[in-house]
Amino acid sequence: MTNLKELHQQYVMPTYAPGLTLVRGEGAVVWDDAGREYLDFSSGIAVCGTGHCHPAVVAAIREQAGKLIHCSNLFHNELQPRLAQKISALGLGGKVFFANSGAEANEALFKLARKWGSSTGRYEIITMKNSFHGRTLATMTATGQTKYQKGFEPLMPGFVYADFNQLDSVRAAITPRTVAVLCESVQGEGGIIPATQEFMTGLRELCTEKNVLLFFDEVQTGIGRTGKWLGFQNYGIRADGFSLAKGLGSGYPIGAAAVTPELSDVFQPGNHASTFGGTPLACAAALATLETIEKENLMANAVAMGARLTDGLKKLAARHDCIQGVRGLGLMIGLALNVPAKPVEAKLREQGVLTIATGESVLRFVPPLVISAPQIDQALAILDKVL
Numbered sequence: 583m584t585n586l587k588e589l590h591q592q593y594v595m596p597t598y599a600p601g602l603t604l605v606r607g608e609g610a611v612v613w614d615d616a617g618r619e620y621l622d623f624s625s626g627i628a629v630c631g632t633g634h635c636h637p638a639v640v641a642a643i644r645e646q647a648g649k650l651i652h653c654s655n656l657f658h659n660e661l662q663p664r665l666a667q668k669i670s671a672l673g674l675g676g677k678v679f680f681a682n683s684g685a686e687a688n689e690a691l692f693k694l695a696r697k698w699g700s701s702t703g704r705y706e707i708i709t710m711k712n713s714f715h716g717r718t719l720a721t722m723t724a725t726g727q728t729k730y731q732k733g734f735e736p737l738m739p740g741f742v743y744a745d746f747n748q749l750d751s752v753r754a755a756i757t758p759r760t761v762a763v764l765c766e767s768v769q770g771e772g773g774i775i776p777a778t779q780e781f782m783t784g785l786r787e788l789c790t791e792k793n794v795l796l797f798f799d800e801v802q803t804g805i806g807r808t809g810k811w812l813g814f815q816n817y818g819i820r821a822d823g824f825s826l827a828k829g830l831g832s833g834y835p836i837g838a839a840a841v842t843p844e845l846s847d848v849f850q851p852g853n854h855a856s857t858f859g860g861t862p863l864a865c866a867a868a869l870a871t872l873e874t875i876e877k878e879n880l881m882a883n884a885v886a887m888g889a890r891l892t893d894g895l896k897k898l899a900a901r902h903d904c905i906q907g908v909r910g911l912g913l914m915i916g917l918a919l920n921v922p923a924k925p926v927e928a929k930l931r932e933q934g935v936l937t938i939a940t941g942e943s944v945l946r947f948v949p950p951l952v953i954s955a956p957q958i959d960q961a962l963a964i965l966d967k968v969l
């Protein structure tokens with residue numbers, strides 16, 4: 583397998599620095615090329631919510647792959663309207679645009695907002711500092727962290743930044759040109775920082791008062807990760823639109839942007855498109871994902887297992903000075919350390935637990951929603967030893 587790593591080094595652009603070679607997965611467990619087993623608290627970066635290779639998802643992909651993989655959006659396919667109906671029913675009751683990634687789903691929201699605001703000359707979109715919205719030129723600009731933007735200037739015009747969880751900062755950023763606000767309900771790449779109830783309630787009121795669209799980037803928080811279908815639903819507020827991707831297809835690439843009925847016909851034929859958006863195969867994977875989460879009560883499990891993991895981490899905090907705090911929502915949990923998180927991530931991997939270091943000193947736990955109590959306890963015991 584060194585050969586494989588050499589090939590990678592020689593032929594794959596070095597945008598990532600992968601360590602292990604994974605060859606198989608089942609539920610919350612993955613295996614490497616040496617046959618070693620790992621408890622996966624990374625889920626392919628919060629993607630494999632139904633667990634690795636859930637039989638229902640595998641069966642749906644297999645069946646559809648033998649029937650029709652792709653036909654473009656010049657034709658109807660049997661699954662896309664059904665998936666759109668399901669996504670609409672998750673929250674806003676309007677229409678859906680299909681894409682292939684989180685960045686593309688956010689791009690759809692940006693274009694929709696600009697189109698909506700164009701008759702009144704409004705185009706500015708407010709995003710939050712410390713946010714993450716993707717790596718394309720527009721979504722990288724929307725991402726309120728200069729480390730992702732350095733070297734890629736000039737940035738896309740029309741983005742303005744406000745302080746997350748500071749309503750006054752958003753209010754001050756609104757101008758006669760503002761068309762929308764885009765926000766995460768829990769900042770993911772920014773270090774697992776949940777929005778406060780006060781901020782979310784205030785943001786909704788402010789956007790309504792100013793006739794500004796309120797969009798949530800649910801790419802990481804969506805599809806049950808926080809214990810609700812959508813992260814913002816934990817706060818009892820309504821959005822004007824949201825984006826999805828990571829958890830939607832159990833690992834099969836698919837993204838979606840969904841809006842309210844009022845915004846559902848802003849895009850007209852020719853305004854926006856994606857060759858691969860909503861292919862039969864992608865929709866089969868997503869439909870099976872949504873059905874599985876429903877049928878197996880995985881959101882209730884996310885709440886219960888999230889509470890168990892949070893409690894366990896808080897107990898470890900009493901025993902280890904390097905722990906600063908525990909925060910999160912559902913099964914999206916951050917362990918804030920006062921030491922660099924990368925070496926802890928590496929030690930955990932050596933001991934058979936996969937996590938993700940975010941920022942300088944936050945260890946992120948985003949296990950599959952199917953994770954069990956014994957698996958949580960086992961990971962906590964290993965973490966105790968590693969710390």
Ligand SMILES: *Cc1c(COP(=O)(O)O)cnc(C)c1O
Pocket residue numbers: 682683684685686714715716717766770771799800801802803827828
């Ligand atoms: C991962 C992520 C994105 C980008 O998704 P891609 O599929 O990598 O383009 C956007 N927003 C949030 C909140 C994310 O976590």
